[in-house]
Amino acid sequence: MEIQITEENPTVCPKVKSDELLSEFEDAYVEGFEALRKGKESDSSLPSPINLNVSDAIKVKLPNLKWHKYDVIPRKMKVTNSGRTVILSAKWDEEFPYITGGPFRHEKYVLSDIHFHWGKTANEGSEHLAEGLQRPLEMHVMHTKKGYTLREAVEKVDGTVIVVYLFEISFHHNPVLQRILLNLENIRQSGTDYHLPPFEISRLVIPFEEDFYFYWGTVTSKEEVCPMMWVINRKQGSISNAQLKLFHRLLDPSLRSISRNWRPVRSKEKRNLFYVNPLAPNTLQTMDPRPILYQEKVHYTSAVSVELETHAPRESIVSGSP
Numbered sequence: 290m291e292i293q294i295t296e297e298n299p300t301v302c303p304k305v306k307s308d309e310l311l312s313e314f315e316d317a318y319v320e321g322f323e324a325l326r327k328g329k330e331s332d333s334s335l336p337s338p339i340n341l342n343v344s345d346a347i348k349v350k351l352p353n354l355k356w357h358k359y360d361v362i363p364r365k366m367k368v369t370n371s372g373r374t375v376i377l378s379a380k381w382d383e384e385f386p387y388i389t390g391g392p393f394r395h396e397k398y399v400l401s402d403i404h405f406h407w408g409k410t411a412n413e414g415s416e417h418l419a420e421g422l423q424r425p426l427e428m429h430v431m432h433t434k435k436g437y438t439l440r441e442a443v444e445k446v447d448g449t450v451i452v453v454y455l456f457e458i459s460f461h462h463n464p465v466l467q468r469i470l471l472n473l474e475n476i477r478q479s480g481t482d483y484h485l486p487p488f489e490i491s492r493l494v495i496p497f498e499e500d501f502y503f504y505w506g507t508v509t510s511k512e513e514v515c516p517m518m519w520v521i522n523r524k525q526g527s528i529s530n531a532q533l534k535l536f537h538r539l540l541d542p543s544l545r546s547i548s549r550n551w552r553p554v555r556s557k558e559k560r561n562l563f564y565v566n567p568l569a570p571n572t573l574q575t576m577d578p579r580p581i582l583y584q585e586k587v588h589y590t591s592a593v594s595v596e597l598e599t600h601a602p603r604e605s606i607v608s609g610s611p
C-alpha cells in the first residue's frame with residue numbers, strides 16, 4: 290500500500306457549531322456511533338480487504354458524509370508509476386479537498402492521493418469482493434486526518450481513511466478515467482511521473498453522502514500493519530475492456546508488465562460491516578445496480594467506435610474533447 294501524504298497548505302478553520310448544538314445534533318445518531326465504537330474495539334486490527342455482503346451488514350444512521358473543495362481545480366496534477374500501481378496526485382493553491390461527517394463527525398480527513406488495483410483479466414482486479422465476486426478495478430482514494438504527521442496517520446486507528454470505488458465493465462469508455470489512461474504511456478517506466486492538465490477531482494471521485502459501507506481494518510505494508518478506516522461507495526463506476534488493458538502497459542522495476550496488483554481477501558473472521566444511511570434498507574443487492582454517471586462525454590467518430598467495440602487496440606482510443 291503506497292501512502293503518499295501530499296503537503297497541505299495552512300487552512301482557515303470553518304466555524305463549527307458550539308459543543309452544545311453539536312451534541313444535540315448528534316443525539317439522533319447515538320446508536321449509530323455506539324455501534325461504530327464497538328466495531329472499532331473488536332475489528333481495528335483485523336486484515337483488509339474483505340468480502341462485502343449486504344445481508345451481513347449492520348444498518349446504521351449517521352450524519353451524511355460531506356465533501357469539501359473536491360470541485361476546485363488543482364494548481365497541478367500528475368500521474369506516477371510507483372512500480373506497483375498508478376498514483377494520481379495533485380496540489381492546490383489553497384486548502385486541499387477533505388471529507389467530514391459520516392463516521393468522522395467534525396474531524397477533517399484530507400485527500401492525499403488516489404491509486405488503482407487491477408488484474409490480468411476483467412474477471413479479477415478488485416481487492417474487495419461483493420457477494421464473493423471480484424470486480425475488474427478498484428480505486429482507492431486516500432485521506433489522512435488533519436493535524437496528524439504521516440507517521441501518526443499510518444499508526445493511529447483513526448489516522449487514515451480509504452474511500453473505495455469498485456468498477457464494473459461497460460461497453461462504453463469511462464470518459465474521466467480516459468484523462469489518466471491516455472497518459473500512462475508517458476509513465477511506463479517504474480518511478481516516472483507525468484503532469485496532466487489539472488481537472489476537478491470530483492469528476493473522478495464522485496461525491497456521495499449516504500448509502501455506503503464502513504468498516505475498520507488494516508493494511509500490511511513492508512511488515513508494518515497499518516490500521517485503516519474503509520468507506521465503500523455502494524454505487525460502482527464503469528470502465529471498458531479496452532481501457533482496462535491500458536493499465537498493463539505499466540512496467541514494474543524489473544521491466545515486467547504490472548498485470549495484477551490486488552491483494553486477496555484474507556480475513557474469514559466475523560466483522561462488523563456497517564451499511565450507513567441506507568437508501569435501500571431492505572435490499573438484497575450488495576452493490577447498487579445503477580452505475581455512477583460521469584459528467585463528461587467522450588466523442589468518437591463512428592468508424593472508431595466500431596473498432597473500439599470489437600477488439601480495441603490501444604492506439605484506437607481517442608481522447609474526448611475537453
Ligand SMILES: [Zn+2]
Nearest residue numbers: 290404406429
Ligand atoms: Zn490500495
